Amino acid sequence: MQHPLKNYVFFGSSSFSELVLEKLFTKGFPPKLIVTTPPAIAGRKKQIKTTEAMKWASSHNIEVFHPTTLDLNAAETLKKNEAEVFIVAAYGKIVPKNILDLPRLRAFNIHPSMLPRYRGPSPIQSQILDDEDKPGVSIIKMDEQVDHGPILSQKELVIEEKNVQNYSYTTLGKTLFEIGSDLLVEGLDGLTKGLVKPVIQNETKATFTKKLDAPLALNPENAKDAWLKFLALGENVGVYILVNTKKGVQRLNVNRANYKDGTFIPLRVTPAGKKEMPYEDFLRGQH
Missing domain, CATH: 3.10.25 (Methionyl-tRNA Fmet Formyltransferase; Chain A, domain 2)
Incomplete structure (x- = not known):
């Protein structure tokens, strides 16, 4: 049976998204389409800034779709791709249920924490702020609630001296998304072969992060x-x-x-x- 990543649409925007794209590409899994956030005007010179995922797509001749909102028109565009699965990694927008339901295998998200801990918009920063001794990454089958879906696979990061004091936001994020890329490939392969099954998260252990956007x-x-x-x-x-x-x-x-x-x-x-x-x-x- 063909690996699901032979026919997928990727949702992502940041440099972490770019890292995942490159990892999957080198494993022989280029996306058929990349969905990213629209270009934005930034800086004093009012320059148009595109996402790192869009830059990667341009250099690899991959089609890009950057809707302002994931509305019914966006859903129709995505439906035409007939993807086996959607992959979401650092996209920056909430993906609605009607879009999650489009592919046969639904959508899977790389989330940089050991879910159900550190749900929400700032899991990497929050783990560092908490001096977390067990940071990690999870692959979840997405549902309509944020970071709530059943866990396909997850892995703790082994850290010397059991702390994150030697990791910055960038270095910890890169490490977790690199591990997550490997977990994604292995997990979807196991899912297709019937070797693994997503496990519902334990709600009693859920913790939540808040948006950190002010100095x-x-x-x-x-x-x-x-x-x-x-x-x-x-x-x-x-x-x-x-x-x-x-x-x-x-x-x-x-x-x-x-x-x-x-x-x-x-x-x-x-x-x-x-x-x-x-x-x-x-x-x-x-x-």
């Missing part, structure tokens, strides 16, 4: 907490410290930092209205 203040005196916030949010949402100066309290965005001997050390910062600079240079300018 967070750091308190360097609480060094470990500051470091975890930097790892979780420094590369995407942003973090900052408040420093007393001759001109009063100034806000400095922290771009690079270190954590050593229980101390949080800012390395490179960006003061409001200025260019990035070494933190030590900023401090010298205040004396």
Whole structure:
């Protein structure tokens, strides 16, 4: 029997989506269509920014579909593809039930946590913030509720010293989605052969994350907490410290930092209205 990934539509947008696409492609599973979020206008120069998944599609001559909403028209377009299965990885939109129901095998999602823990929009960041000692990734058969469907397969990440303090948002995310790509291929193969069956999630163990889209203040005196916030949010949402100066309290965005001997050390910062600079240079300018 043919592997389901010989005929699939992929839903994804971010660099993690691109990673999954590349992994599946190298295993001999190119998608017949990539569904991604529409191009957006970004930055002061009002440049049009396309998703990483769209860039990957362009370089591999794969057709792209970027609907603003997954409405009835979008459903009709997707229905014409007659895909065996839909794969969702870091897409950025909720996929409605009428679209999930289109393929014969329905839709499967790569979710970067050990479900039912860390459901919701920020599982990677939240695991870092919690100093989670058992981060992992799950493959679920999607239903109409967010991150709720039965689990096809999942795997914990083995971390040295059992913590995530040496992982940033990007490095932990890449690791989990790489593992998830392999789990997806193995799990769907087993499902097709009748060797595995999705298992309903234990609702009593479910935990939920919230959207993290605003920069967070750091308190360097609480060094470990500051470091975890930097790892979780420094590369995407942003973090900052408040420093007393001759001109009063100034806000400095922290771009690079270190954590050593229980101390949080800012390395490179960006003061409001200025260019990035070494933190030590900023401090010298205040004396």
